[in-house]
Amino acid sequence: MTTIEIPHAYPAFECGICGELQNIATRIRLPDCSHTVCKECLTGFATTKIDEGRYPIFCPECIAERPRAIRTQVNEEIMQQLDLPEEQRSRLQELQLVTHCISVQCPSCKEIMNVDRAEFGEHNILVCPLPRCAHKWCKCCLKALASSQDRHRCKNGNIERLMKRKGWKYCPGCRTPVQKEMGCNHMTCGTPGCNVHFCYKCGALMIDTTNGGDVGTAVTDHYNECRLFDRKWKCSIQ
Ligand SMILES: [Zn+2]
Ligand SMILES: [Zn+2]
Ligand SMILES: [Zn+2]
Ligand SMILES: [Zn+2]
Ligand SMILES: [Zn+2]
Ligand SMILES: [Zn+2]
Numbered sequence: 001m002t003t004i005e006i007p008h009a010y011p012a013f014e015c016g017i018c019g020e021l022q023n024i025a026t027r028i029r030l031p032d033c034s035h036t037v038c039k040e041c042l043t044g045f046a047t048t049k050i051d052e053g054r055y056p057i058f059c060p061e062c063i064a065e066r067p068r069a070i071r072t073q074v075n076e077e078i079m080q081q082l083d084l085p086e087e088q089r090s091r092l093q094e095l096q097l098v099t100h101c102i103s104v105q106c107p108s109c110k111e112i113m114n115v116d117r118a119e120f121g122e123h124n125i126l127v128c129p130l131p132r133c134a135h136k137w138c139k140c141c142l143k144a145l146a147s148s149q150d151r152h153r154c155k156n157g158n159i160e161r162l163m164k165r166k167g168w169k170y171c172p173g174c175r176t177p178v179q180k181e182m183g184c185n186h187m188t189c190g191t192p193g194c195n196v197h198f199c200y201k202c203g204a205l206m207i208d209t210t211n212g213g214d215v216g217t218a219v220t221d222h223y224n225e226c227r228l229f230d231r232k233w234k235c236s237i238q
């Protein structure tokens with residue numbers, strides 16, 4: 001006796017990633033854009049993005065056809081539905097954390113900690129969360145403070161004034177202060193999850209590689225239009 005296989009004898013839909021007819025039970029519809037993809041494809045897509053340290057993750061179909069500002073994000077609810085391996089799940093949590101936090105290094109124990117971005121903006125005095133350290137310092141001048149000390153007359157005033165004085169710049173993508181060590185004025189933001197390259201001279205965003213793009217071309221384009229860019233520095237990426 002032979003069985004005849006009937007292809008797609010289940011209610012099917014066309015997945016926007018693999019382009020195949022898939023069982024409707026595996027369909028994931030992204031909110032806002034209503035693009036539909038199969039669970040397997042979206043899991044693979046999200047795994048790759050997480051491995052590349054990219055967050056937020058955008059709808060793969062939107063990436064192909066829409067400018068960044070109107071792309072749908074793969075939200076938390078959809079992430080939960082995916083079969084992400086354990087490793088990527090915890091990496092995702094880290095990436096989510098750093099987009100809301102900035103990394104601060106304790107000047108005493110050198111431990112890197114995550115501080116809430118809004119909170120960091122409000123307070124000038126920071127305390128190391130490690131109990132064995134508990135170092136207290138002023139974020140503006142890095143001066144160590146006694147544990148009982150809640151006030152400190154800072155010679156640097158506030159972070160904005162300090163940044164001006166030292167010539168530091170905020171990354172236009174994630175607003176983390178960046179200090180130029182040496183070399184070319186093309187800056188690559190080192191904050192995990194931020195994929196922004198920017199000009200240290202004028203502060204302009206040159207390219208956000210979250211969804212790919214050619215850094216060399218973007219740097220060259222900026223070289224040509226930026227009046228502040230110091231041309232004597234040749235960028236290694238060009
Ligand atoms: Zn698919
Ligand atoms: Zn979409
Ligand atoms: Zn510490
Ligand atoms: Zn201070
Ligand atoms: Zn950044
Ligand atoms: Zn510039």
Ligand SMILES: [Zn+2]
Nearest residue numbers: 184186235236
């Ligand atoms: Zn460079």
